[in-house]
Amino acid sequence: MTENASRAGSGELLRLDGIDVRLSGREILRDVGFAIRPGEFTGLIGPNGAGKTTILRVILGLQAPSSGTVILAGEPRGKSGRSRAGSLVGYVPQKLLIEPDMPLRVRDVVALGIDGNRLGIPFPSRARRELVTSTLRAVGADGYADARVGELSGGEQQRVLIAHALISQPKLLLLDEPLANLDIRSAQGIVAVLAKLAREQQIAVLISAHDMNPLAPVMDRIVYVAAGRAAVGSSEEVLRTDVLSKLYGQHVDVLRVHGRVVIVAGEDGADPASPGALTGQPDPVFGSGAA
Amino acid sequence: MSGVGHLLRYIAEPGLLSSGPVRIAALVGAVVAITSGAVGVFTVTRGQSFAGHSLADVATTGGSGAFLIGLNQFWGFLVFGVGAAAFMEIIGVQRRRGRDVATGVILGAALGAAALFLYLGSETTSTTGASFTILFGSIFVIASSTVPVLVASGLIALIVVVALSRVLLLSSLSPDIAAARGVPVRLVGAVYLIALAVSVSLSAVAIGAVLSTALLIGPAATALRVARGPGRAMATSAVIGVIATWLGIVLAYDSYYWPPRGHGWPVSFFIVAFVFVFYLLTYLRRPSRPGRGQVAQTAADPAGQAGPGERACSAAS
Ligand SMILES: Nc1ncnc2c1ncn2[C@@H]1O[C@H](COP(=O)(O)OP(=O)(O)O)[C@@H](O)[C@H]1O
Numbered sequence: 001m002t003e004n005a006s007r008a009g010s011g012e013l014l015r016l017d018g019i020d021v022r023l024s025g026r027e028i029l030r031d032v033g034f035a036i037r038p039g040e041f042t043g044l045i046g047p048n049g050a051g052k053t054t055i056l057r058v059i060l061g062l063q064a065p066s067s068g069t070v071i072l073a074g075e076p077r078g079k080s081g082r083s084r085a086g087s088l089v090g091y092v093p094q095k096l097l098i099e100p101d102m103p104l105r106v107r108d109v110v111a112l113g114i115d116g117n118r119l120g121i122p123f124p125s126r127a128r129r130e131l132v133t134s135t136l137r138a139v140g141a142d143g144y145a146d147a148r149v150g151e152l153s154g155g156e157q158q159r160v161l162i163a164h165a166l167i168s169q170p171k172l173l174l175l176d177e178p179l180a181n182l183d184i185r186s187a188q189g190i191v192a193v194l195a196k197l198a199r200e201q202q203i204a205v206l207i208s209a210h211d212m213n214p215l216a217p218v219m220d221r222i223v224y225v226a227a228g229r230a231a232v233g234s235s236e237e238v239l240r241t242d243v244l245s246k247l248y249g250q251h252v253d254v255l256r257v258h259g260r261v262v263i264v265a266g267e268d269g270a271d272p273a274s275p276g277a278l279t280g281q282p283d284p285v286f287g288s289g290a291a
Numbered sequence: 292m293s294g295v296g297h298l299l300r301y302i303a304e305p306g307l308l309s310s311g312p313v314r315i316a317a318l319v320g321a322v323v324a325i326t327s328g329a330v331g332v333f334t335v336t337r338g339q340s341f342a343g344h345s346l347a348d349v350a351t352t353g354g355s356g357a358f359l360i361g362l363n364q365f366w367g368f369l370v371f372g373v374g375a376a377a378f379m380e381i382i383g384v385q386r387r388r389g390r391d392v393a394t395g396v397i398l399g400a401a402l403g404a405a406a407l408f409l410y411l412g413s414e415t416t417s418t419t420g421a422s423f424t425i426l427f428g429s430i431f432v433i434a435s436s437t438v439p440v441l442v443a444s445g446l447i448a449l450i451v452v453v454a455l456s457r458v459l460l461l462s463s464l465s466p467d468i469a470a471a472r473g474v475p476v477r478l479v480g481a482v483y484l485i486a487l488a489v490s491v492s493l494s495a496v497a498i499g500a501v502l503s504t505a506l507l508i509g510p511a512a513t514a515l516r517v518a519r520g521p522g523r524a525m526a527t528s529a530v531i532g533v534i535a536t537w538l539g540i541v542l543a544y545d546s547y548y549w550p551p552r553g554h555g556w557p558v559s560f561f562i563v564a565f566v567f568v569f570y571l572l573t574y575l576r577r578p579s580r581p582g583r584g585q586v587a588q589t590a591a592d593p594a595g596q597a598g599p600g601e602r603a604c605s606a607a608s
């Protein structure tokens with residue numbers, strides 16, 4: 001995969017440098033920087049409240065950093081220039097649950113990904129319909145193209161939203177906690193779809209999660225976020241007691257249990273022997289970025 | 292149209308369609324119903340029926356004030372409705388909650404002013420029918436000179452909402468996605484709120500300020516229960532509104548011969564009653580195949596078992 005990536009020019013699709021974000025006087029992100037190359041599968045991992053959503057919002061131009069730069073496809077993002085992200089970046093926000101009375105069929109939601117930002121009504125055409133169908137097929141959601149999207153399960157809605165983000169043929173797909181609240185099999189299905197997109201269409205995937213384990217087999221790299229700061233590298237480089245302890249600002253242990261990575265606080269944190277640590281609950285450490 | 296006329300001759304009094312006021316009522320009623328139907332679909336999906344009610348309350352003040360100073364009430368509805376929409380945008384009512392209490396107090400004051408205007412108005416003109424007209428509608432007494440204004444306003448609101456439909460849907464799906472794609476979400480919301488105010492003003496002329504949101508919310512809520520795509524929902528909502536309005540006009544015309552003799556029943560009552568009945572009818576429908584999503588899920592599940600990174604999603608196709 002990385003060989004393919006280096007073939008695509010200088011290689012970097014996205015670069016964040018020295019990103020600071022302050023919200024209502026509080027420091028949310030400090031000196032966050034990393035780069036993503038085409039086709040790379042990057043996990044944005046960290047406990048709740050660490051700043052993952054904020055990082056994605058900075059990339060999208062929804063949140064202006066107080067300092068630092070975002071370079072997308074070789075062009076720096078201006079303070080106000082958010083339109084550039086339009087076709088380059090596909091986005092699946094977190095906790096998006098569509099209510100049953102939303103008058104949208106699955107294919108309507110996906111079609112909004114083509115030109116939902118335009119005025120007027122779209123001219124229905126065969127090409128348009130087929131593009132929607134083939135995109136749904138790519139994420140394994142063509143079985144319910146005509147269902148009302150609000151009546152689908154959470155996992156099915158996630159696939160539809162991925163198709164919506166995908167149909168404008170972005171180079172970068174940002175997904176904010178798409179696996180939260182999914183059962184293990186649905187989560188694995190989504191991960192498989194994303195890994196395939198990254199591999200076969202060279203779409204860079206940046207996916208946030210508070211539990212890294214479902215992503216472990218497919219992640220090329222990890223951006224681990226804790227308390228507003230980030231450590232970047234391969235899982236061997238990042239998931240280490242010394243690296244994460246420094247990030248959290250207190251001692252944490254990185255344990256490998258039954259092939260899963262579990263991060264637990266040392267002295268003054270959660271009890272390492274708590275049942276959550278072993279049964280695959282999300283990181284039982286810091287409830288909400290308390291460090 | 293002739294088929295409809297033929298049918299009407301059986302159920303309605305002769306002379307229905309040759310009556311000038313009835314023709315005007317049928318035309319304006321249709322325009323109002325179509326506009327409210329299309330606008331209402333977004334009112335419901337955006338969760339803004341409270342905003343619709345608030346605009347109607349403030350429009351009541353405008354309508355009664357216009358009546359007091361001898362202006363056509365539509366201008367009162369419109370100016371106050373649009374003004375209220377602008378004000379709501381500024382204080383951020385669109386972002387829901389939090390402003391409930393302040394809004395409630397303001398609306399109370401607005402209706403109080405309406406009561407005063409209506410009282411003063413009926414004192415000076417001694418036409419008791421006027422307050423009834425403002426509160427409960429006047430579709431049979433629309434001056435032919437105001438018809439072009441009403442039709443034009445309705446068409447403009449309709450065109451604006453149809454033009455914004457995709458952007459509105461994307462914003463309802465997720466304001467963040469819309470913003471990331473360059474949609475000026477707040478501006479779109481403000482323009483929509485103004486179209487909503489125009490629609491409520493028209494509806495206030497037809498079925499009265501108090502009832503105006505019935506024609507906005509009722510047909511849309513009904514359509515959203517039966518139609519799937521957004522285009523179909525808007526069309527269905529408009530058709531339901533037109534049918535309810537026309538049936539209401541027919542029965543109201545007929546009711547001059549019902550007890551108590553010589554007093555027609557208010558047309559607004561019939562329209563709102565039909566809207567309500569249509570809504571109830573959707574609950575008689577069997578829910579649409581509930582198992583469908585689950586079937587699809589099982590089809591996709593082998594993907595999950597195949598293991599991440601493998602040929603997972605091809606199994607689903
Ligand atoms: N608009 C805001 N104003 C102030 N603080 C905020 C705002 N949005 C988020 N935060 C804070 O920023 C921190 C990071 O939030 P977020 O990026 O959503 O974390 P994550 O997505 O990792 O759970 C949290 O502590 C949160 O409370």
Ligand SMILES: [Mg+2]
Binds near residue numbers: 052053094
């Ligand atoms: Mg988050």
